[in-house]
Amino acid sequence: MSRKIYVFDTTLRDGEQVPGAKLNKRQKLEIAQQLAKLGVDIIEAGFPCSSPGDLEAVKAVSEQVKGPIITGLARAVNQDIDMVWEAVQHAERPRIHIFLGSSDVHLSKKLRQDRESALSMAVDAVRYAKRFCEDVEYSTEDASRTDFEYLCRIVDAVIRAGATVVNIPDTVGYAVPEEFGDLIRRLKENVQALDKIVLSVHCHNDLGLAVSNSMAAIRNGANQVECTINGMGERAGNASLEEIVMLLRTRHASYGAHTDIRTEEIYRTSRLVSRLMNIPVQPNKAIVGSNAFAHSSGIHQDGILKDRTTYEIMKPEDVGVRQNKIVLTARSGRAALRHRLNDLGYTLESDQFERVYNRFLNVADRKKEIAGQDLRSIVEIELTKVTETYSFHSLQIMSGNTMVPMASVTLTREGKQHTDAAAGNGPVNAVFACIDRIVGQQGILTDYDLKAVTMGKDALGEAMVRVEIGDVVYSGIGTSPDVIEASARAYLNAYNRFFANSH
Numbered sequence: 001m002s003r004k005i006y007v008f009d010t011t012l013r014d015g016e017q018v019p020g021a022k023l024n025k026r027q028k029l030e031i032a033q034q035l036a037k038l039g040v041d042i043i044e045a046g047f048p049c050s051s052p053g054d055l056e057a058v059k060a061v062s063e064q065v066k067g068p069i070i071t072g073l074a075r076a077v078n079q080d081i082d083m084v085w086e087a088v089q090h091a092e093r094p095r096i097h098i099f100l101g102s103s104d105v106h107l108s109k110k111l112r113q114d115r116e117s118a119l120s121m122a123v124d125a126v127r128y129a130k131r132f133c134e135d136v137e138y139s140t141e142d143a144s145r146t147d148f149e150y151l152c153r154i155v156d157a158v159i160r161a162g163a164t165v166v167n168i169p170d171t172v173g174y175a176v177p178e179e180f181g182d183l184i185r186r187l188k189e190n191v192q193a194l195d196k197i198v199l200s201v202h203c204h205n206d207l208g209l210a211v212s213n214s215m216a217a218i219r220n221g222a223n224q225v226e227c228t229i230n231g232m233g234e235r236a237g238n239a240s241l242e243e244i245v246m247l248l249r250t251r252h253a254s255y256g257a258h259t260d261i262r263t264e265e266i267y268r269t270s271r272l273v274s275r276l277m278n279i280p281v282q283p284n285k286a287i288v289g290s291n292a293f294a295h296s297s298g299i300h301q302d303g304i305l306k307d308r309t310t311y312e313i314m315k316p317e318d319v320g321v322r323q324n325k326i327v328l329t330a331r332s333g334r335a336a337l338r339h340r341l342n343d344l345g346y347t348l349e350s351d352q353f354e355r356v357y358n359r360f361l362n363v364a365d366r367k368k369e370i371a372g373q374d375l376r377s378i379v380e381i382e383l384t385k386v387t388e389t390y391s392f393h394s395l396q397i398m399s400g401n402t403m404v405p406m407a408s409v410t411l412t413r414e415g416k417q418h419t420d421a422a423a424g425n426g427p428v429n430a431v432f433a434c435i436d437r438i439v440g441q442q443g444i445l446t447d448y449d450l451k452a453v454t455m456g457k458d459a460l461g462e463a464m465v466r467v468e469i470g471d472v473v474y475s476g477i478g479t480s481p482d483v484i485e486a487s488a489r490a491y492l493n494a495y496n497r498f499f500a501n502s503h
Helices: 025-038 052-064 078-088 104-111 115-130 148-161 177-190 192-196 210-219 241-250 263-277 298-306 334-343 350-364 372-384 427-439 483-502
Strands: 006-009 042-044 069-075 094-101 136-141 165-170 198-203 224-227 391-398 406-413 416-423 444-452 461-469 472-480
Touching: 006 198, 006 241, 025 042, 025 052, 025 263, 052 069, 052 078, 069 078, 078 094, 078 115, 094 104, 094 115, 094 165, 104 115, 115 136, 115 148, 136 148, 136 198, 148 165, 148 177, 148 192, 165 177, 165 210, 165 224, 177 192, 177 198, 177 210, 198 210, 210 224, 210 241, 224 241, 241 263, 263 372, 334 350, 334 372, 350 372, 372 472, 391 427, 391 483, 406 427, 416 427, 427 483, 444 483, 461 483, 472 483
Parallel strands: 006 042, 006 224, 042 069, 069 094, 094 136, 136 165, 165 198, 198 224
Antiparallel strands: 391 406, 406 416, 444 461, 461 472
16 A cells, blocks of 8 residues: 655745745745645745744745645744744644754754753653644754664654654755665664654755655655755755655655655746746756756657657656747747747736746847747746846946956936946956946855856856845846846846845
């Protein structure tokens, strides 16, 4: 009989801890509604004690998103637990999630506590949470580096205190599959009470083993897996939801387990998270990368044309990827564009469509054909935009290998144009300096990436930047057939996110 694996999605909490990926309340709510449509069992909507904004966002998700269990994270202190309950109490199915370090390195270096006091703290926290909520999850932070006998004592004690879910995290991605699977098996053998509650795992990807460790845990008896869309998360990220789900579906005979995820919503969810967090998905990312179902080898193409199963173990449509070769040009009207957007899975409001249409025309005037990847990039960047304090108008560049690069940039604010000029050590640097001068801020560029969205000399360029403004990192993305313009739009996008966050 197939065993159900509960999918605990922490994109809105652990996934959001990526620098530059901060979401506002509206964005969190939009992602949470899509996660519910995807069919996740639990949504960890945030860390309410981290900020008033996160508290309000978790409240909004709890009140408006129906279906999944809604939870928030709390340290093992009463004040945190109070705030989580304040945030999730109106959820259709609320849960309080508590964590506390359990490894000796966490106890001695971070918490400055001994094992017995930490154990007492854990039990007291679970008992306190049970006053408010029947469903309480407890996480033994850094479990994979915790003394096994002590870990057993903690797990047994918090279950006796009322925990309904116990989570075993590989917090720093230290485990390897054989060891981690064995840890789960030994825990189930030594703590009999685990048979009465949900045993969860939460794996990080520091050594690239988050999914492998999660699957080893499932094979050895874990029945909840904590993961994120696109593997987003702290440092190298978390276990990827889409990879775990499709592993269980594609290799069902090997694992004898399933999820209730609606897999046809995977790609749409991936793109939404990428767009709202302004974090591109790497092309070779399993399941959702742009190359995941692409074939360039002549031998592969020949096999695919004869039978797709020769080189594909999953159908693209099973994860919501639509294969379509329709190409748009500047002569394509609104009807053709809307039809193509529908084919790609986008349903836009009228104002959103007009923004996309205007940007489409702007790009199509300079690029012969607009392929699917071009259009996806245009749509996702236009929909990512927060309310624009400044909008891009134009730029001019003077550059060469024997002169100091100069740039002039014009931005629009409240209908009024603002122009400034600056020199730089390159044309992109000069453009960024112009934007700094116009907006009256001094941004520090911490990351810059430029790639071609499609192939060919007239390929659409996509620029991604991360800019530190006032001790906070903001990300931005921009596209254009002109890579300097794409860079300018990305840098301005980051500033507009800063201004939106400041209001």
